[in-house]
Amino acid sequence: MDKKSVLISASGRVSRLPPYLFAELDRKKAAVARKGVDIIDFGIGDPDLPTPDFVVSAASEALRDPAFHRYPRNEGSPFFLDAASAWMSREFGVEPGEDVSHAAVIGTKEGIAHVPVAFCNPGDVVLVPSPGYPVYRAAAILADAVPVEVPLRRENGFLPDLDSLEPSILKSARMIYLNYPNNPTGAVMSGEDMRRIVEFARREDLLIVSDNSYSHIRFDGGKPASFLQIEGAAPLCLEFHSLSKTFSMTGWRIGFVTGGTRLVKAFMSAKENIDSGVFTAIQKAGAAALASPPEAIADRVAVYARRRALLIESLRKLSWDVCDCPASLYLWAAVPKGWTSIDFASWLITASGIVVTPGSGFGTWGEGYVRFSLTLPEERIHKALGRLEQLEFHSLRGRTAMRRSRKCQEES
Ligand code: PMP
Numbered sequence: 001m002d003k004k005s006v007l008i009s010a011s012g013r014v015s016r017l018p019p020y021l022f023a024e025l026d027r028k029k030a031a032v033a034r035k036g037v038d039i040i041d042f043g044i045g046d047p048d049l050p051t052p053d054f055v056v057s058a059a060s061e062a063l064r065d066p067a068f069h070r071y072p073r074n075e076g077s078p079f080f081l082d083a084a085s086a087w088m089s090r091e092f093g094v095e096p097g098e099d100v101s102h103a104a105v106i107g108t109k110e111g112i113a114h115v116p117v118a119f120c121n122p123g124d125v126v127l128v129p130s131p132g133y134p135v136y137r138a139a140a141i142l143a144d145a146v147p148v149e150v151p152l153r154r155e156n157g158f159l160p161d162l163d164s165l166e167p168s169i170l171k172s173a174r175m176i177y178l179n180y181p182n183n184p185t186g187a188v189m190s191g192e193d194m195r196r197i198v199e200f201a202r203r204e205d206l207l208i209v210s211d212n213s214y215s216h217i218r219f220d221g222g223k224p225a226s227f228l229q230i231e232g233a234a235p236l237c238l239e240f241h242s243l244s245k246t247f248s249m250t251g252w253r254i255g256f257v258t259g260g261t262r263l264v265k266a267f268m269s270a271k272e273n274i275d276s277g278v279f280t281a282i283q284k285a286g287a288a289a290l291a292s293p294p295e296a297i298a299d300r301v302a303v304y305a306r307r308r309a310l311l312i313e314s315l316r317k318l319s320w321d322v323c324d325c326p327a328s329l330y331l332w333a334a335v336p337k338g339w340t341s342i343d344f345a346s347w348l349i350t351a352s353g354i355v356v357t358p359g360s361g362f363g364t365w366g367e368g369y370v371r372f373s374l375t376l377p378e379e380r381i382h383k384a385l386g387r388l389e390q391l392e393f394h395s396l397r398g399r400t401a402m403r404r405s406r407k408c409q410e411e412s
Contacts, residue, residue: 013141016141021342048375054288115175120145133177133179186325208227217246238267332369334368
């Protein structure tokens with residue numbers, strides 16, 4: 001029998017997702033590795049430090065309980081929600097109340113991605129920081145909403161320039177994503193700036209989606225901050241907390257959302273139709289992590305702080321222009337004048353076997369920068385710095401040889 005050939009195409013939404021920019025870079029990385037070069041990868045923000053033992057033990061004990069082998073509760077088990085509430089009180093001074101609720105998410109990525117599905121109608125504008133975590137833009141597109149970039153400029157301390165937004169954009173805007181401590185720049189936001197944004201959101205009838213995934217990874221001695229500390233913010237705000245970075249739990253997939261009860265309910269109405277919650281044994285691990293002594297976090301941050309200091313100081317000695325931002329797991333560094341971030345990252349792989357993430361992957365305003373992740377041991381960082389020093393000696397001085405090298409690449 002003749003089989004009719006059919007061509008099933010993906011939806012318009014999928015075709016509107018931003019193209020993957022780094023295929024060429026991946027190809028280059030693979031080619032350099034094939035030559036036997038030991039690749040030093042500053043590209044990925046995935047903690048190399050292991051999950052604390054007491055968290056692993058809590059999970060392994062819970063795994064043996066058949067009660068946990070059944071469907072979890074969509075919004076999370078009461079013990080996990082109590083742990084989330086206690087965490088908000090202990091770490092941020094945000095006390096539980098009827099007007100604030102919590103729900104478990106399968107990592108903040110999942111949570112963040114489902115917000116526009118719950119709150120946007122087709123054509124609504126979603127304000128996304130640029131540079132910013134690429135999921136914000138994708139989430140808007142997948143909900144038939146329209147992402148509009150809000151520039152985070154260096155001269156503004158990488159804070160959102162809300163006054164630059166056109167009134168017509170604001171009129172259609174439903175929500176704004178914000179992420180402080182910030183990926184990729186490392187910037188933080190003061191309480192005063194948060195207050196200003198809450199006022200703005202109230203005036204413009206905007207939902208604030210605060211991605212607080214890096215709340216505790218800061219190096220300025222500043223206390224972790226939450227939008228919910230701002231009076232009157234809860235009815236306007238959903239805030240996502242991740243266990244991935246604070247407790248080295250990226251593989252476990254757990255976090256929680258907190259915010260105004262009406263907002264959390266609306267969010268859950270969409271989400272509970274898509275997934276069935278977080279495995280209860282993992283929630284046990286999550287609850288153990290959230291109840292952990294403060295030293296468990298401080299020790300981890302101290303490791304990142306040493307790596308960060310080493311990298312900043314040494315890169316600056318080699319004339320790199322590294323931004324002075326005090327938080328998150330990243331360093332944000334300007335590329336030499338005349339280079340695009342992709343060209344520069346690509347050149348760096350070939351010349352030194354070092355991988356960094358090009359800023360253009362984080363949006364229009366990420367161009368001109370590359371991101372270093374702090375998730376490599378100091379010994380690897382030393383090795384990378386040794387290679388960069390060689391580059392500096394042989395080719396970076398005055399940048400001329402670098403340009404020459406780029407020209408050669410273009411011609412080859
Ligand atoms: N938000 C930001 C800004 C991130 O950088 C990441 C992970 N890199 C996430 C959210 C996702 O975190 P999770 O593991 O909790 O899904």
